[in-house]
Amino acid sequence: MKTFITVLIALLLAPVASARLDPGAPVPRDARIAAAEFVAGHPVSITCEPLDRMPPAVLAFVFLDDSYVIHLGPYACEALKDPTSPIFGAGLLVLAHEAEHLAGLVNESAANCAAIRDVEFLAQRFWRVENQNVQGSAQRLYGMTPDNYRQCG
Numbered sequence: 001m002k003t004f005i006t007v008l009i010a011l012l013l014a015p016v017a018s019a020r021l022d023p024g025a026p027v028p029r030d031a032r033i034a035a036a037e038f039v040a041g042h043p044v045s046i047t048c049e050p051l052d053r054m055p056p057a058v059l060a061f062v063f064l065d066d067s068y069v070i071h072l073g074p075y076a077c078e079a080l081k082d083p084t085s086p087i088f089g090a091g092l093l094v095l096a097h098e099a100e101h102l103a104g105l106v107n108e109s110a111a112n113c114a115a116i117r118d119v120e121f122l123a124q125r126f127w128r129v130e131n132q133n134v135q136g137s138a139q140r141l142y143g144m145t146p147d148n149y150r151q152c153g
């Protein structure tokens with residue numbers, strides 16, 4: 001039986017000022033996969049799920065088996081398409097959270113606390129984005145997560 005791990009987050013997010021793409025450095029072919037694999041420590045794949053396949057208020061999920069698939073909902077998938085998007089950082093938090101699960105952090109707070117610390121580094125390394133708005137966007141979503149997602153030690 002698969003264990004179902006979810007990100008239970010409200011979909012209410014106000015945009016923040018847009019991030020800026022640093023020109024000159026190539027963006028990896030699929031930076032999402034590169035970033036998720038960096039966090040997880042092993043190969044992963046990513047699928048973008050239609051809204052009707054997502055449980056209510058869930059932004060993404062993984063199964064704790066050997067499939068190593070990150071299932072992103074439409075919001076996170078859209079947010080990650082464009083690093084200049086005002087919700088890019090929130091999408092990156094979701095991606096990092098699920099990748100932390102695949103790295104072995106089963107506990108929601110452990111995954112979320114690690115993920116919020118990953119965001120800035122991942123944005124810089126895999127998207128060449130260095131802008132505090134990315135972290136700001138991630139922090140906004142982080143602040144909306146349930147209490148049991150924010151018990152950082």
Ligand SMILES: [Zn+2]
Binds near residue numbers: 006
């Ligand atoms: Zn989770």
